[in-house]
Amino acid sequence: MVTGGAGGIGSAISTLLANDGASVAILGLPEDRARTQTLRAQLDGAAKRLHFYESNVGVYEQCREAAATVVREHGRIDFLINNAGITRDHTVRKMTVEEWQAVLQVNLSGPFFMIKAVLETMIEQGFGRIVNISSVVGESGNFGQANYAAAKAGLIGLTKTVALEVANRGITVNAVAPGFIETPMTKAMPPQAIENAIAQTPQQRLGQPEEVAQLVRFLLDEKAGYITGAVYNINGGWYM
Amino acid sequence: MFAGRVALVTGGTRGIGAAITQALADNGATVAAGYNRGKASAEEFALQMEGRGARLSIHQGRVDDVNDCNRVVQEVMDRHGRVDYLVNNAGITVDKTVRKMTAEDWQQVLNVNLSGAFQMTKAVLEHMIERGSGRIVNISSVIGETGNVGQANYAASKAGLFGFTKSLALEMAQRGITVNCVAPGFIETEMVAAIPQEALAKVVARIPQRRLGKPDEVARVVRFLLEDESSYITGAVYAINGGLDM
Ligand SMILES: NC(=O)c1ccc[n+]([C@@H]2O[C@H](COP(=O)([O-])OP(=O)(O)OC[C@H]3O[C@@H](n4cnc5c(N)ncnc54)[C@H](OP(=O)(O)O)[C@@H]3O)[C@@H](O)[C@H]2O)c1
Ligand SMILES: NC(=O)c1ccc[n+]([C@@H]2O[C@H](COP(=O)([O-])OP(=O)(O)OC[C@H]3O[C@@H](n4cnc5c(N)ncnc54)[C@H](O)[C@@H]3O)[C@@H](O)[C@H]2O)c1
Numbered sequence: 001m002v003t004g005g006a007g008g009i010g011s012a013i014s015t016l017l018a019n020d021g022a023s024v025a026i027l028g029l030p031e032d033r034a035r036t037q038t039l040r041a042q043l044d045g046a047a048k049r050l051h052f053y054e055s056n057v058g059v060y061e062q063c064r065e066a067a068a069t070v071v072r073e074h075g076r077i078d079f080l081i082n083n084a085g086i087t088r089d090h091t092v093r094k095m096t097v098e099e100w101q102a103v104l105q106v107n108l109s110g111p112f113f114m115i116k117a118v119l120e121t122m123i124e125q126g127f128g129r130i131v132n133i134s135s136v137v138g139e140s141g142n143f144g145q146a147n148y149a150a151a152k153a154g155l156i157g158l159t160k161t162v163a164l165e166v167a168n169r170g171i172t173v174n175a176v177a178p179g180f181i182e183t184p185m186t187k188a189m190p191p192q193a194i195e196n197a198i199a200q201t202p203q204q205r206l207g208q209p210e211e212v213a214q215l216v217r218f219l220l221d222e223k224a225g226y227i228t229g230a231v232y233n234i235n236g237g238w239y240m
Numbered sequence: 241m242f243a244g245r246v247a248l249v250t251g252g253t254r255g256i257g258a259a260i261t262q263a264l265a266d267n268g269a270t271v272a273a274g275y276n277r278g279k280a281s282a283e284e285f286a287l288q289m290e291g292r293g294a295r296l297s298i299h300q301g302r303v304d305d306v307n308d309c310n311r312v313v314q315e316v317m318d319r320h321g322r323v324d325y326l327v328n329n330a331g332i333t334v335d336k337t338v339r340k341m342t343a344e345d346w347q348q349v350l351n352v353n354l355s356g357a358f359q360m361t362k363a364v365l366e367h368m369i370e371r372g373s374g375r376i377v378n379i380s381s382v383i384g385e386t387g388n389v390g391q392a393n394y395a396a397s398k399a400g401l402f403g404f405t406k407s408l409a410l411e412m413a414q415r416g417i418t419v420n421c422v423a424p425g426f427i428e429t430e431m432v433a434a435i436p437q438e439a440l441a442k443v444v445a446r447i448p449q450r451r452l453g454k455p456d457e458v459a460r461v462v463r464f465l466l467e468d469e470s471s472y473i474t475g476a477v478y479a480i481n482g483g484l485d486m
Contacts, residue, residue: 160486167448167483179472202413207472215473218464226425226453227461229486233476237413240406240475 004084008183179235202237251330303356409475425481448483
């Protein structure tokens with residue numbers, strides 16, 4: 001299951017996993033249905049392994065329903081990638097309570113809801129891999145992103161705690177913390193902000209969604225079983 | 241995956257290093273594996289690897305001796321023509337509480353674990369810069385973050401590797417060279433076999449997964465970081481510890 005699996009980074013993850021033979025359940029908002037269709041059109045044989053489930057990860061009921069449907073239709077859930085995320089950028093002075101809540105709901109409560117929704121299945125299987133997409137901003141903070149940084153830092157606490165709780169059940173829980181990646185999320189930034197981000201990145205470039213997807217896939221491997229509770233950065237040297 | 245590429249792995253004939261050598265050779269790399277005192281076991285390892293069809297050479301040398309570092313790199317260049325990957329894995333422990341630790345105990349561990357990585361890096365760096373590509377992976381330890389009773393020297397050397405890694409990553413960021421650390425927890429090797437039985441049982445009880453890691457589990461992380469596709473990962477510390485002291 002890949003939440004936000006038809007977005008920028010999510011598309012790269014879904015495509016890579018489908019090409020590797022996994023059945024991929026993309027969870028997303030109504031507009032992600034058409035995006036999933038576009039993704040399918042770009043794939044050959046793997047297209048039939050991409051499935052779309054409309055659900056808002058900020059709503060627990062919808063997470064539970066999606067997980068139950070996936071189990072019914074596919075029989076199991078091996079991997080959960082909590083990737084859906086949003087930004088509502090304002091300095092704290094201007095940030096509304098609604099903007100704060102909205103980002104925490106999707107970026108932090110969403111992963112919690114999804115983990116709750118799949119955990120019993122993974123425990124029964126005695127196997128599972130959970131990867132949470134955090135962000136470099138969770139460690140560094142970022143001007144205008146108090147809500148986003150708080151959610152992404154919180155996600156690391158969630159990652160480590162769940163990792164501890166399921167350590168002896170064949171389930172690993174890790175976070176991937178990307179730097180600035182070229183996706184619709186970053187394309188929405190003002191040009192000056194993008195230039196600043198590149199200038200701040202020692203490699204002087206944005207990362208590509210595919211580079212993040214490779215790292216996610218690495219952590220999903222059966223042989224990655226001793227890696228848990230870890231935060232793996234991929235940021236071109238930004239805020240190491 | 242690594243066909244035509246050359247890796248230099250210090251301490252590459254035993255323990256974690258041997259698993260790294262094997263993982264890279266199995267993926268097509270030519271591997272130059274360093275050793276220090278274990279000549280017999282290094283030669284046996286080389287034979288065994290060649291039996292599996294690996295392209296491998298072994299090189300005696302002390303990473304804490306700058307002349308040895310330069311000589312070994314020269315040997316590798318003469319023999320294989322290039323160095324794409326450097327894995328600074330050679331390491332030792334000399335455990336004592338600070339009250340009992342001598343200046344020599346301190347110095348020895350720093351010389352091998354920290355200065356060794358610096359000296360080996362210096363010996364290959366110009367070559368990597370000239371070619372505009374390279375990967376350096378330093379094997380640190382969970383102890384570098386947490387400290388450990390009786391390991392002030394080891395913990396300092398391993399924490400030092402974090403600082404070294406990040407600084408070098410910054411310096412090399414625009415030269416096609418990535419520099420990263422892998423920080424293992426407790427891994428089943430001779431280094432861990434040296435821990436008294438009872439103390440080891442206590443360690444395992446503290447690991448959330450209740451088991452030691454295996455050298456080839458660490459080797460997978462190293463291999464991943466060396467891949468061409470991992471070029472946006474630099475200055476990072478990748479932990480692998482079964483949930484210990486996350
Ligand atoms: N095992 C663990 O639980 C663990 C956990 C975290 C980190 N690490 C780190 O992982 C690395 C490998 O550990 P290991 O468990 O595989 O240790 P090991 O089995 O004791 O092997 C150590 C290796 O380092 C070489 N070496 C030692 N001193 C050297 C010197 N002065 N010059 C050149 N080579 C030298 C040895 O070569 P010779 O035998 O030929 O002398 C040997 O190949 C070390 O850096 C260690 O600190 C290990
Ligand atoms: N792009 C970057 O530079 C960057 C950097 C670090 C971390 N991240 C993180 O990576 C993840 C993916 O980011 P991206 O750049 O691909 O963003 P994106 O905007 O391209 O994609 C996000 C996807 O999530 C979906 N989504 C949003 N809210 C949802 C909800 N409530 N329920 C279900 N789906 C929802 C969107 O419809 C979209 O498909 C996010 O968590 C983001 O915070 C991105």
